[in-house]
Amino acid sequence: MDDDDQLTGLWRRIADAGDITLGAACDVCAADLSVDCAGITLIDGGELRTLGHATDERARRLEDNQLVTGEGPCTEAYVRQTLVESADLHDAYARWPAFAPVAVEEGVRSVTALPLTIGRGRIGAVDLYRTAPGPLTEPERERARGYARILTLLALDSRPGLLAPRHQPLRPGPQGFPPHVHAAAGILAERYALPPDDALARMRAHSFRHGQPLSRTAEHVLAHRTLD
Structure with missing residues (x-):
């Protein structure tokens, strides 16, 4: 299946769920990839971080933890502009010393984060949390990338001001708070x-x-x- 066919199928899956919004699409993404919860953090103008959506209260707490500590898969995926994954958060304590222990305490054992990007612009990241250790399969990663493209478009549709003006260079990582x-x-x-x-x-x-x-x-x- 090529990229266009895959995206068409993902859009259809979201439409079949009955509501084409950022939150609904995130919920469909989590269900389709069989993850236990998911969260989206949006970076407004390259600086201000806000919660875009959380599928449940646990995801909301984990997204807020990353906001508070300034570290975690969301920030890393945003800064590096690539998929970031930890197959077992027990092994990520040195990588994310503030985030990983809290995630494990919440019952989360693995996470995959993808940046929300369009062209050279970046507007945030989506975190996919699982209670079992282990990475996504390669087909699941490809679908996750497709969902990230869709989530980017839906986020910009509801909040077109998310992209930083081109004459303002983005800082190395997301800064600022609501x-x-x-x-x-x-x-x-x-x-x-x-x-x-x-x-x-x-x-x-x-x-x-x-x-x-x-x-x-x-x-x-x-x-x-x-x-x-």
Whole structure:
């Protein structure tokens, strides 16, 4: 089967599911590839990272963990612009010392991440998580690449501003956080006379230590003007 025939078949599978959206396509991708959950992180303008979709709460926590720690398969796939895979996350503790132990604790044993790219532009990555160790088969990888192309188009259809302007060079890796996270860091910086980067580091450490999403930590700071 050539690439065009494969893409046509994947589009048909998504359409048969009844809803041609980024979230629906991600759900179909996860079911078709028999992975246990999946998540999409979008990189807005090469800097701002946001959750595009998560098939369940576990995937949401794993995507947020990568946002908090700044490491993991999502970031690596985005930076390298290629498929990234760990067949057994027990062997990935040195590679991703903050992400891998959390993923294993969540019951995830293997992951495949693919960048979402169009031409020379890159807008994010999709993570495919499995509770059993082992890599995807080569036919599954080819289908995953096809789904990544489709997810890219659907993400851009709903958020055309994701691509960075061509005159602005992309940084080596995704930087930045959603606006309310920066707002919360600003509150802490002002209250404790900290540099903004130090305030943000405190929020990330607090989130990691308590195992909660960075966005939830930010919401608490916005409501109570403290981490406590």
